[in-house]
Amino acid sequence: MAEVTKLIHKYLRHDKKFPHVWCPGCGIGIMLGALIRAVDRIGYEKDEIVLVSGIGCSGRLPVYVDFNTLHTTHGRAITFATGVKLAKPRLKVIVIMGDGDAVAIGGNHFIHAARRNIDITTLILNNNIYGMTGGQNSPTTPYGMRSTTTTYSNIEQSFNISELAVTAGAAFVGRGTVYHARLLDNLMEKAFLKKGFSVVEIISHCHTQYGRQNRLGTAVEMMEQQRDQAITVEKATKMKSEELKDRIVIGVLVDKELPVYQDEYEKIQERAKRQSKMNDKL
Amino acid sequence: MLLQGNEAVAEGALRAGCRFFGGYPITPATEISEVLSVRLPQVGGTFIQMEDEIASLGAVIGASLAGVKSMTATSGPGFSLMQENLGLAIIAEVPCVIVNVMRGGPSTGLPTFPAQGDVMQARWGTHGDHPIIVLSASTVRECYDMTIYAFNLSEKFRTPVILLIDEVVGHMREKMVVDDEEPIEIFNRVKPTMPPEWYIPYEDTPSGVSPMANFGEGYRYHVTGLTHDVRGFPTSRPDEIGPFISRLHRKISSHFAEIQVAEFFRTDDAEITIIAYGCVARSAKRAMIEAREKGLKVGLLKLNTLWPFMRIAVEKVLQTSKILIVPEMNMGQISREVKRVNRGVARVITLNKVDGTIITPMEILDRIQEAVS
Numbered sequence: 140m141a142e143v144t145k146l147i148h149k150y151l152r153h154d155k156k157f158p159h160v161w162c163p164g165c166g167i168g169i170m171l172g173a174l175i176r177a178v179d180r181i182g183y184e185k186d187e188i189v190l191v192s193g194i195g196c197s198g199r200l201p202v203y204v205d206f207n208t209l210h211t212t213h214g215r216a217i218t219f220a221t222g223v224k225l226a227k228p229r230l231k232v233i234v235i236m237g238d239g240d241a242v243a244i245g246g247n248h249f250i251h252a253a254r255r256n257i258d259i260t261t262l263i264l265n266n267n268i269y270g271m272t273g274g275q276n277s278p279t280t281p282y283g284m285r286s287t288t289t290t291y292s293n294i295e296q297s298f299n300i301s302e303l304a305v306t307a308g309a310a311f312v313g314r315g316t317v318y319h320a321r322l323l324d325n326l327m328e329k330a331f332l333k334k335g336f337s338v339v340e341i342i343s344h345c346h347t348q349y350g351r352q353n354r355l356g357t358a359v360e361m362m363e364q365q366r367d368q369a370i371t372v373e374k375a376t377k378m379k380s381e382e383l384k385d386r387i388v389i390g391v392l393v394d395k396e397l398p399v400y401q402d403e404y405e406k407i408q409e410r411a412k413r414q415s416k417m418n419d420k421l
Numbered sequence: 422m423l424l425q426g427n428e429a430v431a432e433g434a435l436r437a438g439c440r441f442f443g444g445y446p447i448t449p450a451t452e453i454s455e456v457l458s459v460r461l462p463q464v465g466g467t468f469i470q471m472e473d474e475i476a477s478l479g480a481v482i483g484a485s486l487a488g489v490k491s492m493t494a495t496s497g498p499g500f501s502l503m504q505e506n507l508g509l510a511i512i513a514e515v516p517c518v519i520v521n522v523m524r525g526g527p528s529t530g531l532p533t534f535p536a537q538g539d540v541m542q543a544r545w546g547t548h549g550d551h552p553i554i555v556l557s558a559s560t561v562r563e564c565y566d567m568t569i570y571a572f573n574l575s576e577k578f579r580t581p582v583i584l585l586i587d588e589v590v591g592h593m594r595e596k597m598v599v600d601d602e603e604p605i606e607i608f609n610r611v612k613p614t615m616p617p618e619w620y621i622p623y624e625d626t627p628s629g630v631s632p633m634a635n636f637g638e639g640y641r642y643h644v645t646g647l648t649h650d651v652r653g654f655p656t657s658r659p660d661e662i663g664p665f666i667s668r669l670h671r672k673i674s675s676h677f678a679e680i681q682v683a684e685f686f687r688t689d690d691a692e693i694t695i696i697a698y699g700c701v702a703r704s705a706k707r708a709m710i711e712a713r714e715k716g717l718k719v720g721l722l723k724l725n726t727l728w729p730f731m732r733i734a735v736e737k738v739l740q741t742s743k744i745l746i747v748p749e750m751n752m753g754q755i756s757r758e759v760k761r762v763n764r765g766v767a768r769v770i771t772l773n774k775v776d777g778t779i780i781t782p783m784e785i786l787d788r789i790q791e792a793v794s
Contacts, residue, residue, distance in 0.1 A: 156654055189636050191483075202643050202654060207636040209486065210645035210655075211479065212509050218476040222483025222491070223636060225467045226441055230487065230637045248479075251472040404467065411462035 143176070150175045150185070152205050160199050164358030166317035166343030170264055171200060173320060173341075174233070177327035189232045191220040193240040196270045200235050214245025217252045220259045228401050231331065232259040238279040239269050242298045246278075253307035253336050257400045260330045260337045263300055266345040274348030285352045301340045305393050310335030312393040316342040316365040319389060329391065335399045342387055424597045426564040426590040427452035427494075430520055431460060432599060433568030434492055438607060439518070440466035441491035443480035445473055445499060448532045449588040450522040453494035474499035478506040482515045486644060488635030490572055494520035497539055498529060500546070507581055508547035509646040511669070514623070514633070516575035516610060518568065520584045522591040523699075525777050534777030535588035537699055540754040543583045544728045550666070552673035554680055555583045555728035559702040561595035567725065573608040574680060578672055579630050585727060587750070589700035589779055613640055623651045625664065629672030673729060682725040683734040687713065691720025693789055694742040696735065696759055698724040700779055701748050707782035712789050719789060727755065735762040744792050748772035748780045768792070 151157075161167050178188065188206040192198040194213035201208035207230075211219045216234045224232045241249050241263045252259070268286055269275040276286040278298045286293065304312045311333040313326035323341060330337035344350060344361035355361050365387065372390035375383055424432070431453050434442075442461060444454045454470065461468040467484070471477040474495050481491040495503065500521045510517055525531025526538045539546075543555045554574050558567040564586060571582040613620045613632040622642040624631050634640030647655040648662050656662060673680065686709060688694055693712075697705035702723045712719040722738050724731060735758075738745070745767050747756035756771045763769050772788050774780050 155652065185641060186637055186639055189487075202645070205641055207641050208643045209483070209636075210643065210647065211482075212505055212646055215475060215479045215506065218471065218479025218506075219483035219486075221469070221471075221476075222441065222443060222480035222485075223487045224483075225469060225480070226484035226487035226489040226491070227635075227637055247472055248476055251476070404462070408462040408465060411459070412465075415463040 146179055147172060147175050150178070150204055152203055156203050159203055161196060162347045164346055165196070166266065166341070166362070167196060167200065167264060169317040169320050170262065170323065170341050170343065171203070173323035173327050174262065175204070176324045177331055180324070180328055181331055183231055187229070187231050189220070189223050189230050190235065191216045191223065191232065192235040193237070193245060195237040195240050197235050197237040197240065197264045214240050214243070215248060216240070217245065217248040217259070217261065221252060221257050224257060224259050225401065225404070228258070233331070234259055234261045236261065236263050238263065238265040238267065238300065239277045242300055242303065243278045250303070250307040253304055253309040253338070255400045256308065256310055256335045256397050258334055258336070260333070260339070262327070262339050262341060264341050264343050265300055266343040266349060268345045268349035270345045270348050274345070274352055286349070287352070301338065301392050304338040308397070309338050309393065310395055310397045311337035311391070313338070313391045314340040314342065314387070315389050316369055316387060317344070318362045318365040319369065322389060326391070329394070333394070335397055422597060422599065423594050424561050425452060425592060425594050426558070426561050426586060427522065427592065428456050429561045429564035429597060430494065430568045430584070430586070431456035433565035434518070434572070435460055435464060436565070436605065437490065437569040437572035438609070439490045439492050439572060440464070441481065441484035441489045442468045442493065443471050443477040443484070443491070444493050444495065445471055445477050447496045447499045449524055449591050450494045450496045450520065452591070453520060474502035475505060478503045478510070478519065481517050482506060482510050485515050485517050486636050488638070490516070490576070492518040492520065494522065496522050496524045497526045500539060500542065504547040508549060508551065510581040511547065511551045511553070512646055512648070513644050514579040514631070515581070516579055517581050518571045518575055518584065519581060520568070520586065523585060523587045525775070531777045533588065535700060535750060535779060536775065536777070537587055537701065537750040537754070538775070539585060540727060540751065543585055552580070552670045553583065553728055554578070554580060554673065555585055555726070557585050557698045557725060557727050558590055559699055559723065560590070561593065561597045563725070564590065565597065565599070569605060569607070570682070573606065576608050576610045577630070577679070578676065579610065579633055580673065585699070587699045617641070621651050622653045623649060623665070625651070625668055629668050629675060677729060677733070680726060680729065681731045681733070683731050684723040684725065685737070686721040686723065688720030688722060688738050688741070690718055691738065691742050692718040693744040693746065693792065694720045694722055694738040695746045695748065695785060696722045696724065696755070697748055698727060698755065701750060704780050704782045705748060705785055708785035708789065711782065711786055717789060717793060724755070730758045732762050735759055739763065739766050743767050745769045746772060746785065746788055746792065748785050748788070750774050750780060
């Protein structure tokens with residue numbers, strides 16, 4: 140354990156930016172830990188990494204880590220990441236978003252980045268609620284649950300973020316929970332190494348807002364619910380869809396080879412250069 | 422060669438060193454995208470058509486942070502969407518150029534007709550108290566020159582610069598000589614030279630502009646849209662917020678001489694001065710010439726920098742002029758500024774047109790003759 144702590148501290152801006160803003164018991168720290176462990180395992184230089192975030196609890200994550208960090212506008216993190224990656228393809232660009240950030244205000248950017256297959260990794264912390272603003276209904280708040288803007292009951296259907304990513308054409312999609320920390324390490328490592336648009340959905344708990352309003356218990360109790368609800372992809376494929384209701388399918392959902400935007404654009408650049416040389420000769 | 426204003430913007434951008442363009446199709450700015458989609462890959466640059474204008478400016482800012490001169494081009498509806506990330510570029514001090522080829526508004530308005538209705542939006546469109554640089558152009562050659570100038574100012578002052586042209590100037594074709602050998606001043610952002618551990622990304626300097634490190638060059642720091650301290654970390658301390666916001670304004674307000682450009686035509690003895698910009702300045706020049714032929718002492722002040730508003734130029738023409746005529750293709754946006762500077766010294770006469778047609782030299786001449794009679 141001490142080794143892991145040392146490793147984490149190697150990547151933190153601990154002398155400058157702590158204490159952090161998150162509630163005690165929040166799952167976001169586990170996500171950050173997994174991110175750092177995966178980065179360390181692959182052996183990226185700190186300078187190589189650009190960590191981009193949007194707005195919300197997850198948006199505050201980059202400031203604590205000693206990478207090139209960029210905290211942007213609500214839902215737009217992927218657009219900035221696209222610019223960074225295309226301008227300097229040697230950088231490893233990682234985007235951190237929450238559920239509201241990624242699929243409400245940023246939903247359009249999310250599906251288009253997946254469609255284009257831009258070589259960036261997107262980590263989405265899904266805690267079913269807008270936490271920072273005080274517990275409002277998000278696009279992943281399940282039907283029938285409560286929030287401060289659905290005090291009677293949520294009557295909307297919720298998004299399945301990973302399935303949305305698969306449908307939009309992401310090259311890699313994985314899902315884990317903050318209970319399954321080691322799975323997160325592995326999913327992130329795979330996602331970072333994947334050439335193309337990779338997504339890891341991290342199911343987390345907001346015991347302060349979502350848990351309290353829906354009487355789901357403490358942070359630990361909510362993590363135990365994640366454990367009980369989780370089912371691996373391998374097992375899930377053998378089950379009927381009715382049986383999978385209220386279950387969280389974890390593991391690698393998609394891992395496929397697709398033409399990567401930057402590779403394709405490099406070909407365009409070569410073609411354009413050849414053509415302009417020919418024009419010069421004429 | 423015979424070039425369109427929009428094409429000249431694209432060529433000017435390339436000459437300035439622009440190597441990234443993120444945009445979304447919109448009339449009457451689309452030609453800038455089309456030309457750069459062909460030209461950028463030829464010079465090793467990148468063109469990407471994004472899913473909307475919010476994304477376009479996001480990508481532009483990201484590319485600039487990675488060290489590449491970047492721009493986007495749009496028109497009113499897209500410019501409205503860009504206001505969000507424009508604010509981020511201002512607070513995070515990221516150089517970039519936004520070209521707005523103005524069309525009639527509000528909303529979808531008049532997609533293929535000219536207007537000058539976005540002058541105040543360019544100044545105040547994004548929320549919060551902020552400085553901004555806004556330039557304009559009246560000729561195809563000016564589209565080229567002002568685009569280069571926009572890049573230079575954005576790099577020099579670490580700020581987004583907006584080039585406001587209009588549908589007439591964007592689509593008009595004129596002869597323009599482009600000489601690649603012609604010496605043109607190109608300014609590149611000042612980068613830090615100190616060791617990374619000494620680098621303070623938002624440190625105050627005599628000019629108010631801090632050296633800018635690009636991502637991936639060893640100076641790891643935090644960039645945020647939150648109000649931040651000199652290290653770039655979010656702050657809620659009044660003693661850090663105040664100086665930061667003041668510096669943002671000071672870096673522009675203490676360099677008016679480097680930012681503000683205007684042209685004076687026969688204003689030395691002018692009793693009447695026309696103040697105009699964009700395509701209207703062309704009609705104004707014709708009207709001035711015809712008025713002079715009639716023996717009227719008319720001059721023209723052509724504003725190339727719209728914001729920060731060039732108080733000094735208006736004060737200069739006020740030394741001789743008793744009448745100022747401000748023709749604009751809006752309900753009176755720059756004329757408000759002229760009146761503010763004038764403070765009752767001269768008669769300020771407005772000439773506003775918002776029907777999608779240009780203001781003709783005749784209309785301006787009529788207004789001059791009305792004024793003197």
